[in-house]
Amino acid sequence: MNKWRTDERRSKKESFTVARENEKVQDMTSDASYSILTSNANLTKDATKLENKKRKLEESVKKSYTEYYTYCVRTARAKLEWEMSVNDAEKNFMALEEERLLRLKEYAHHVSQMYQQFVPKISQLSSRLTEPIYECDVSQDFTIITDTVNRYNEDLSVQVLPDFYPEHTNLAMNKKRRISALTKILQLVRQDLDRERRSKKGLDTLANAMNHHTSGLKHDDSHKNVYEKLHHTNLMILYLEAVNYKVVTALATLEGHPPAASNTFSQHIETTRDKNGLQMSVLKMPASVCQKLTSTAPILAHESMWSDRGSADGTDIDDFSSDEDDADDDIDENIKSPRCKALYQYSAKLNDELSLEPGDVIHIHSKKSDGWWLGDLKGAIGVFPATYVVEID
Numbered sequence: 153m154n155k156w157r158t159d160e161r162r163s164k165k166e167s168f169t170v171a172r173e174n175e176k177v178q179d180m181t182s183d184a185s186y187s188i189l190t191s192n193a194n195l196t197k198d199a200t201k202l203e204n205k206k207r208k209l210e211e212s213v214k215k216s217y218t219e220y221y222t223y224c225v226r227t228a229r230a231k232l233e234w235e236m237s238v239n240d241a242e243k244n245f246m247a248l249e250e251e252r253l254l255r256l257k258e259y260a261h262h263v264s265q266m267y268q269q270f271v272p273k274i275s276q277l278s279s280r281l282t283e284p285i286y287e288c289d290v291s292q293d294f295t296i297i298t299d300t301v302n303r304y305n306e307d308l309s310v311q312v313l314p315d316f317y318p319e320h321t322n323l324a325m326n327k328k329r330r331i332s333a334l335t336k337i338l339q340l341v342r343q344d345l346d347r348e349r350r351s352k353k354g355l356d357t358l359a360n361a362m363n364h365h366t367s368g369l370k371h372d373d374s375h376k377n378v379y380e381k382l383h384h385t386n387l388m389i390l391y392l393e394a395v396n397y398k399v400v401t402a403l404a405t406l407e408g409h410p411p412a413a414s415n416t417f418s419q420h421i422e423t424t425r426d427k428n429g430l431q432m433s434v435l436k437m438p439a440s441v442c443q444k445l446t447s448t449a450p451i452l453a454h455e456s457m458w459s460d461r462g463s464a465d466g467t468d469i470d471d472f473s474s475d476e477d478d479a480d481d482d483i484d485e486n487i488k489s490p491r492c493k494a495l496y497q498y499s500a501k502l503n504d505e506l507s508l509e510p511g512d513v514i515h516i517h518s519k520k521s522d523g524w525w526l527g528d529l530k531g532a533i534g535v536f537p538a539t540y541v542v543e544i545d
Contacts, residue, residue, distance in 0.1 A: 156227040163223045167216035171317035174209040224314035253290045313433040319402040338399045345392040354504040355382045374533040381503040394435045492541040506534040
């Protein structure tokens with residue numbers, strides 16, 4: 153994560169430098185064009201050189217915006233993954249500590265019983281130890297500790313948002329080019345936002361399908377993995393929506409429209425300065441607000457549909473289609489869980505998909521008419537393209 157953050161700062165600095173240089177050349181080009189029109193001197197050659205330099209700088213500005221945004225998104229993803237790893241480690245340490253305290257209580261109980269068999273004086277001393285031991289309630293004490301920890305863990309979502317050169321009206325830039333640059337950046341953000349929302353939709357469907365098959369049974373690691381991915385996707389959507397709000401607000405201000413002051417993000421975005429003296433926006437959202445924004449109402453099994461990922465024929469999965477009417481029939485017709493064998497390698501492109509290697513044996517849970525099947529591979533449940541496998545049962 154530190155590497156991505158360093159690359160992000162470097163890319164941001166380069167982006168601002170190129171943007172400033174571009175503005176200078178743009179103004180010089182405008183002045184040169186005016187001189188050619190108003191002067192009899194032969195300035196065509198110099199104007200041509202300046203025009204070529206302007207085109208190169210415009211391409212450099214576009215490239216620097218894209219590179220800076222990419223580093224920002226990678227940093228955000230790395231931070232979320234790091235936070236989830238720390239959270240898992242915290243849970244594991246708490247479980248170990250709780251088990252240790254339970255064993256310590258058992259040991260103290262045995263010691264107390266042993267003391268009671270000794271001389272009356274020792275028995276009298278042990279009786280003083282008996283009451284606090286029997287009054288000890290590890291579960292209740294641990295609940296108090298957990299509540300205390302959660303009380304000091306209010307800011308779950310703290311993310312550094314990207315700050316683009318065109319967003320800052322106090323920096324020199326032509327208004328028309330500023331609006332054009334912000335529009336292109338907004339398109340880039342919304343592409344990622346749509347992709348994450350499609351991934352969330354697929355994970356919601358996968359979670360409901362898993363609940364349908366395991367109703368009344370204890371959830372295993374595959375359920376935990378799906379819900380962790382769903383939580384990660386929700387936080388990533390929150391991050392991208394905050395970036396979208398920043399860019400939209402900047403555009404609205406430039407176009408003379410007052411920004412939406414009632415927006416939730418406006419209350420939780422703080423602006424400071426980084427080490428280079430450039431503006432830095434940080435999203436600081438309390439746990440209660442973050443949970444409210446990322447929580448969604450559960451989708452009923454008969455209402456759910458598969459993520460619009462398109463036909464599983466080896467083409468790009470970003471083309472989406474849905475098949476809602478057959479959802480329940482496809483789930484119910486595969487109760488016996490037949491098996492299939494992977495013929496080709498397939499790399500998962502969304503969080504709800506399985507990665508396949510030739511020879512992998514998958515237990516089929518359900519089949520979809522669009523060519524995507526739901527199955528279980530080595531304890532992980534997800535969808536995979538039917539054209540990459542052959543049934544063996």
